[in-house]
Amino acid sequence: MSKSLLIVESPTKARTLNRYLGKNFVVKASVGHVKDLPETKLGIDIENQFRPEYQVIRGKKKVLKELKDAAEKADAIYLGPDPDREGEAIAWHIAEELDTGHKPVHRVLFYELTHKAIQEALKKPEPLNRSLYDAQQARRILDRLVGYLISPLLWEKVKRGLSAGRVQSVALRLVCEREREIQRFVPEEYWTVTARMAAQEKETVEGEKGEPKPFEARLWRCRRKKCELGNEEETRALVEILKGLSYQVASVERKKRLRKPAPPFITSTLQQEAARKLRFTAKRTMSIAQRLYEGVELGDEGAVGLITYMRTDSTRLSEEAVNAAREYIGERWGSRYLPGNPVIYKAKGSAQDAHEAIRPTDVRRTPEAVAPFLPKEQLALYSLIWSRFVACQMASAQLAQTTIDISGGDFIFRVTGSIIEFPGFMVLYVEGRDDDGEEKEGEAILPELQVGQAVDLLELLPKQHFTQPPPRFTEATLIKELEERGVGRPSTYAAILSTIIDRQYVSLARQRLHPTELGLIINDLLVKHFSEVVDVDFTARMEKNLDEVEQGRHPSQQLLVEFYDRFSKTLAAAASKMQNLRTEGLVTGLDCPRCGRPLLIKFSRNGPFVTCSGYPECTFSSNYERDEKGGVRLLEDTVSGEVCDKCGRPMVVRRGRYGEFLACSGYPECKNTRPVSTGIPCPREGCEGELVERMSKKGRKFFGCNKYPECKMVFWDLPVRRTCPQCGSPVMIEKNTKKEGKKWICPRPGCGYQAKE
Numbered sequence: 040m041s042k043s044l045l046i047v048e049s050p051t052k053a054r055t056l057n058r059y060l061g062k063n064f065v066v067k068a069s070v071g072h073v074k075d076l077p078e079t080k081l082g083i084d085i086e087n088q089f090r091p092e093y094q095v096i097r098g099k100k101k102v103l104k105e106l107k108d109a110a111e112k113a114d115a116i117y118l119g120p121d122p123d124r125e126g127e128a129i130a131w132h133i134a135e136e137l138d139t140g141h142k143p144v145h146r147v148l149f150y151e152l153t154h155k156a157i158q159e160a161l162k163k164p165e166p167l168n169r170s171l172y173d174a175q176q177a178r179r180i181l182d183r184l185v186g187y188l189i190s191p192l193l194w195e196k197v198k199r200g201l202s203a204g205r206v207q208s209v210a211l212r213l214v215c216e217r218e219r220e221i222q223r224f225v226p227e228e229y230w231t232v233t234a235r236m237a238a239q240e241k242e243t244v245e246g247e248k249g250e251p252k253p254f255e256a257r258l259w260r261c262r263r264k265k266c267e268l269g270n271e272e273e274t275r276a277l278v279e280i281l282k283g284l285s286y287q288v289a290s291v292e293r294k295k296r297l298r299k300p301a302p303p304f305i306t307s308t309l310q311q312e313a314a315r316k317l318r319f320t321a322k323r324t325m326s327i328a329q330r331l332y333e334g335v336e337l338g339d340e341g342a343v344g345l346i347t348y349m350r351t352d353s354t355r356l357s358e359e360a361v362n363a364a365r366e367y368i369g370e371r372w373g374s375r376y377l378p379g380n381p382v383i384y385k386a387k388g389s390a391q392d393a394h395e396a397i398r399p400t401d402v403r404r405t406p407e408a409v410a411p412f413l414p415k416e417q418l419a420l421y422s423l424i425w426s427r428f429v430a431c432q433m434a435s436a437q438l439a440q441t442t443i444d445i446s447g448g449d450f451i452f453r454v455t456g457s458i459i460e461f462p463g464f465m466v467l468y469v470e471g472r473d474d475d476g477e478e479k480e481g482e483a484i485l486p487e488l489q490v491g492q493a494v495d496l497l498e499l500l501p502k503q504h505f506t507q508p509p510p511r512f513t514e515a516t517l518i519k520e521l522e523e524r525g526v527g528r529p530s531t532y533a534a535i536l537s538t539i540i541d542r543q544y545v546s547l548a549r550q551r552l553h554p555t556e557l558g559l560i561i562n563d564l565l566v567k568h569f570s571e572v573v574d575v576d577f578t579a580r581m582e583k584n585l586d587e588v589e590q591g592r593h594p595s596q597q598l599l600v601e602f603y604d605r606f607s608k609t610l611a612a613a614a615s616k617m618q619n620l621r622t623e624g625l626v627t628g629l630d631c632p633r634c635g636r637p638l639l640i641k642f643s644r645n646g647p648f649v650t651c652s653g654y655p656e657c658t659f660s661s662n663y664e665r666d667e668k669g670g671v672r673l674l675e676d677t678v679s680g681e682v683c684d685k686c687g688r689p690m691v692v693r694r695g696r697y698g699e700f701l702a703c704s705g706y707p708e709c710k711n712t713r714p715v716s717t718g719i720p721c722p723r724e725g726c727e728g729e730l731v732e733r734m735s736k737k738g739r740k741f742f743g744c745n746k747y748p749e750c751k752m753v754f755w756d757l758p759v760r761r762t763c764p765q766c767g768s769p770v771m772i773e774k775n776t777k778k779e780g781k782k783w784i785c786p787r788p789g790c791g792y793q794a795k796e
């Protein structure tokens with residue numbers, strides 16, 4: 040009996056589909072893309088209508104042979120990669136390679152991996168979508184033109200190994216511009232005055248007054264104007280005036296307000312919230328979400344897709360999903376938590392409404408129900424998605440807000456408090472905030488005050504403040520900025536952020552994105568010579584044009600021609616006008632401490648450094664850092680106590696892109712470098728090397744043998760001189776864990792000895 044062949048891109052997805060499909064289907068996985076542009080050359084025939092030169096990806100010939108063999112035995116082929124541009128490209132390339140001739144080829148779109156959704160998709164197959172494929176191909180060609188034509192220019196002018204990207208460079212520009220805003224920012228002093236007050240209680244029948252109830256109020260109006268205090272002298276003088284006044288309640292305003300739940304997740308808001316609440320990077324979030332979508336083993340139930348497709352910019356929800364959520368809410372929390380009508384979320388104008396919002400495929404699969412089967416990270420992200428979806432269909436929270444004004448002469452103090460009268464959706468979920476952590480809706484209890492009631496002044500608390508610069512971007516706020524400005528699309532945000540971090544143009548410290556020195560320099564060059572390519576508005580317009588290609592309203596060929604005509608002229612101008620930082624360097628504004636000539640920033644293989652413009656007459660060079668205003672500050676190199684094995688001069692400790700290293704003090708005549716030694720022998724039996732400190736490409740410190748590649752001993756934790764009492768190893772590895780504290784582990788295979796502090 041003949042069978043149909045279903046091809047998806049992921050083995051996990053294939054296993055989940057196998058669970059639901061009968062014996063009439065064979066399910067195979069392509070394991071991602073099968074064809075791509077070549078790695079070693081441009082791969083775009085510019086003279087022949089920008090024809091891409093696709094080739095089978097290395098290692099995929101065997102996969103394609105298996106798919107072809109299965110296709111020959113099948114009576115029909117169904118292509119089921121992800122329902123987006125990348126998935127369409129995978130489906131298109133598979134179809135080209137299979138070359139099935141007369142056999143029917145169908146495209147099936149799985150928005151969720153449930154039995155019903157899978158059967159419906161197979162009942163309504165579609166032809167391959169040429170417009171969607173053209174949009175993906177146009178984006179790929181644009182990115183290749185920018186990356187492969189600008190990058191060699193950066194190699195020539197700055198250093199080898201650098202690269203530029205069409206959308207990534209715009210994200211880098213936003214990070215760098217924010218850094219420059221912070222550097223230009225001049226803090227301004229201001230003062231506030233807070234009063235501790237207490238209401239005067241009315242006399243009791245016995246003629247006594249009750250105990251006063253203290254509260255705090257902030258000085259708000261000074262002589263009918265907003266109170267703005269700029270210095271201590273002015274504030275102290277005002278405090279003396281305020282001390283002599285009598286106070287009473289001028290007004291009491293009570294308002295009821297509703298707080299509505301946040302809409303269900305789309306890709307960008309999921310990435311933002313996972314960054315705020317779970318400290319996940321965008322890349323990590325999407326990787327975990329992909330697993331939840333493709334299927335997770337739930338014991339006897341087998342592989343189950345737990346969420347709908349996670350690359351979407353639509354907040355639309357199916358009627359079936361909404362009804363299921365409302366039924367669950369009514370059962371668990373009661374009718375008071377259920378709005379009279381379903382809550383409808385409309386997609387924004389630019390959203391591609393083919394996909395639903397991100398939601399659980401079955402609201403009855405609560406986080407508690409699936410917890411025994413999910414790893415910690417998957418459970419955390421699933422809980423976030425499940426809670427946000429259920430909460431979006433719950434009743435609004437009801438808050439009572441009270442504002443009280445206390446007057447004294449021509450001055451007014453104000454105090455505001457909120458009380459949650461009915462939590463509504465907040466019993467389940469409250470959206471996080473970008474800069475201040477999760478919002479805390481108060482239980483700020485204010486005394487019951489009446490207009491005209493006298494108030495005692497207990498204490499005046501003047502306080503100095505300074506205005507703050509704009510905060511550096513987090514991954515969440517950068518994604519939000521990109522989305523609001525129309526740069527990138529749901530499927531690209533994670534790649535954009537991981538790329539600028541992996542290229543070491545940006546570093547991530549305490550959840551904040553900091554441009555590196557390399558990132559700032561590259562950005563300045565791109566902004567100066569490729570202003571349109573890295574222009575936010577231009578890139579946003581290009582995104583809209585790609586959307587129109589996808590919708591069949593804009594020819595992709597026209598888009599490519601229009602872009603390249605302008606880009607090629609810009610490229611030619613940059614090739615002749617861009618400053619060569621290898622030879623000319625960047626002016627620092629500092630003079631050489633040896634000869635007085637200007638100091639320049641140049642590049643070596645270890646990154647940027649400062650050198651004298653008088654070289655070779657003057658050989659001064661130094662590491663440097665930026666001060667808080669972006670100025671260059673020289674760093675004194677530490678003499679290591681070691682000598683150069685090539686010229687005999689002292690070795691000094693310097694810092695490069697991968698951390699500290701030893702360099703000959705005779706640079707640039709002698710360019711000898713070597714890693715910083717720990718002085719600890721390599722613990723591998725028979726090896727005479729020693730362990731040195733190194734840095735991975737992603738900025739993570741590790742320790743490896745200096746005899747590499749002959750010895751490949753590597754440790755990610757700190758090696759210490761401590762003899763193992765079990766096997767005699769002269770080195771042990773020190774680890775610190777929250778649960779167990781400090782402990783030492785023997786690194787020799789087969790020993791397994793551990794000691795705790």
